[in-house]
Amino acid sequence: MADLAIHPDVAEALSIAQKNESSENLIKFIQKVSEKKERSCSEFVLDFAVKLISEGSDILKLENFKVLEEAFLAAIECKALDWANAFLIKINDHIPKSPKSIRYLAMFQEASGNPEEAKNLYRECIKADPEDTAAYRRLAAYLRDSDLVDEAIQTLNKALEMDMSDTQIWFELSDIYLAHMNYKQAAYCFEEILVQKPTNYLYNLKYGEILYSIGGGENLILARKYFSKAIALNDKSTGSTNNSVKAIWSLLETCKKLESMGRKYKDEVNEELIEMCKEKLTKAYSKESKFDIEELK
Amino acid sequence: MVFFIGVLRYAGRDLMMGKGKKDPDPINISQDMLKNDELIDLAEIQSEIEGHEYMNNALTRSARFRTNCDFLPPDSVKLRKAYFCRNETGYFRKEVANNPLQAMMNPEMMTGMLKGQFFMTIFNFGLISLTSTFFSGFVNAKMPFPLAQSFRSMLQQGLTLSNLDVRYVSSFSWCILCIYGLQGLQNLITGTGSMKEEMEMMTGGMMGGQQKGGMPGQPKDFTKIFKGEIENYEILTSKFSLEHAEKQVLLQHRHTKKMRF
Structure with missing residues (x-):
């Protein structure tokens, strides 16, 4: 059963939404997903978002920005690039040229097979705001993905200089060290998580x-x-x-x-x-x- | 007349304060930087100046570690302690330069306020001395209602006639009444309410600032905070709480076994 991995609140919202596909329920489900940062039901999110749009619901408006964001992320995850593009344009309308929309654009580029472009965008984000740890994380993930482990570790260290209390970065770093059998470093990183x-x-x-x-x-x-x-x-x-x-x-x-x-x-x-x-x-x-x-x- | 002078004063003060008062919007700057590559280096400096957020984060990490350090093996605790407060190279040993921009902004703000205050006193003083020399002895208003004798000092300043009805107002008193009475209207017209804010800042900032230990806009002194943190580490006593974890499990196990039989 795939439901085992989903957060119980999200699963509940999902079952309600599946029973009664009113736009209210659908929006509530997507909001729940965004709230719990649930990443394992992107298909449902994208499906519901498309349904909402075809019904003429107003999820593209600013007050439903979180839904829009979640729909974009789901579309990227499902490789539905056309939808992702549409959502991204809408997001960019709401927050033009903000660090977030640029980061999303980079993610879109990454998904559509332009990793170099994405890398440059992340770098630009970091240059504009050295404390933008989200951009560091994305960049590190990309670097790790393309086997540039040392660079990824450097990026994460830089991010940790900016935000030492970010458990997610410590986690990723320890994961990288573990994958490369550098257990002592991994233990040091994991201690930070354990302490929390x-x-x-x-x-x-x-x-x-x-x-x-x-x-x-x-x-x-x-x-x-x-x-x-x-x-x-x-x-x-x-x-x-x-x-x-x-x-x-x-x-x-x-x-x-x-x-x-x-x-x-x-x-x-x-x-x-x-x-x-x-x-x-x-x-x-x-x-x-x-x-x-x-x-x- | 008092009102017009007030408006004039506002304009004059604006002129004196200049345009330097406007703060740049940090978000806008980062957006502009994205468009223009030449300014990227500037952007880096800008955000370095903007705040010592990362030092706050380091403090958060250190505090979190201190509360839960019992759960780590003693060697790891020592390692972190060394990282934070090793002599000379430890994280909390470094001297943090106070934020240059904010430090510069603060005196500017102070002088700005002083300028405003200065203008106000000069104008009021001039106006009052003008009326008291040229119009002393004039009675230029009459209250539509009778008043008690105790209002005489308020309404008939500059007049020495003790038999005059208190309802008559001397020019000097009228001037003072107008200056303070029309302040609200003037703020409304000039559209800022800046005077009132300024007054609040002057009174509240001075009074409350001493209690809180620093004006609201003042940057944190990280060198001092770091010193405190090092002291915290000096008194830190960590006792490895997992020393008897195995025995605890065994005890728990035996307990459940007993329950079953």
């Missing part, structure tokens, strides 16, 4: 994974702590004991590795943890478990 929300179990899990990848006894012990934390957090939030199968597997792996590393890292906790992981895993994959794989398909 230390109670998120996925962040704890991922940070543990990075530490595990760095390797070495000390890091493995740290990784063990973070995996344990992730399991504890997840058990607490979901109320069930075996939802975080990935974290349990990771913990088991780590503990086994520590065990094989000799006496220095061998302690009682390790054995107990292995015991616990085994119990939890057998529970998770047993038939009485609520965790049903069939349902997920």
Whole structure:
């Protein structure tokens, strides 16, 4: 089921809009998408936007600017370049020659296969306003896409100089480092994200994974702590004991590795943890478990 | 007459303040820059001047780190601490030059206000001394209603006749009444209300500014803020909160097992 990935609020708005295709519902759905920054239902957004226009609804007006924006982004994502062009012209009418409309134009160029043009536009945006981190992000994404990893990292570093508190940039940077197996740098970047929300179990899990990848006894012990934390957090939030199968597997792996590393890292906790992981895993994959794989398909 | 002089004064003040007062619109500038490549370097300078937004962001990051640093391994905490406040090269050790444009603008604003104030006093003073020398002793208005004796000092300034009815107004008092009474109308006509604003700025800015520690338009002194932040780091005590994470999980596990049996 594709709906699993969609934010519940968006999914609700979508089902309402599908049942009753009045322009009000459609607009409400698109607004919800824009509010939650949901990127996985672009087809619906574009479809509804086209419907709204053919019905003669006034989504092109300024008060529905967010809808228009969302429609443009959806059109780009679906490669409906004609529609994207139409929306872009309308956006440009509303905010002529603003940094945003120029950024959108660059995105359009990128989608229609003129990456050089897009790159120049992004550069121009940055030159005009060095604090325009959105342009930095787009430029970095483009550079990364065209295998210019060093340049992408430089761009992101520049963006971070401007805005050190931007978690998304830290995330992207850590992702790039991870993809190129530069785990220590990735860990540094990911710490920034972890600090922002230390109670998120996925962040704890991922940070543990990075530490595990760095390797070495000390890091493995740290990784063990973070995996344990992730399991504890997840058990607490979901109320069930075996939802975080990935974290349990990771913990088991780590503990086994520590065990094989000799006496220095061998302690009682390790054995107990292995015991616990085994119990939890057998529970998770047993038939009485609520965790049903069939349902997920 | 007072009214016309007021309008004149407004025009004179405008002339003196000049056109330098108009602030350029930052958004417009960035748009123009996009059109004209030659000005791009200028644009960079412009936005550097416009604000130390990125320093604010650094402060946000540092504050966020300080609140949640317990969740990071001790080595990472040390690393960040070093990055922010290492001797001489740390982020918060650097001296931040105060914003040149704003620093320049501020005295200009001050002198502008002083100019306005100066004009006002000169005109009023001149007008009052004019009336008191040429028209002293004239009675040029009569109130349509009786008034108590205590209004005598207000309405019959410059007259020494103690038997005269309080309803008669001396020219000197009339002049003062007109100057202050017609201010609202004058502001309405000149269309700015600038006088009133100026008065508020003078009184409110002086009084409130001292309490808040700086005029509203004044730039932040980042060197000072950074020093405070370094002190925060000096007293920062971080205790790794995941020290016993494994035991916690085991405990939780045992607890749930007990519940089941």
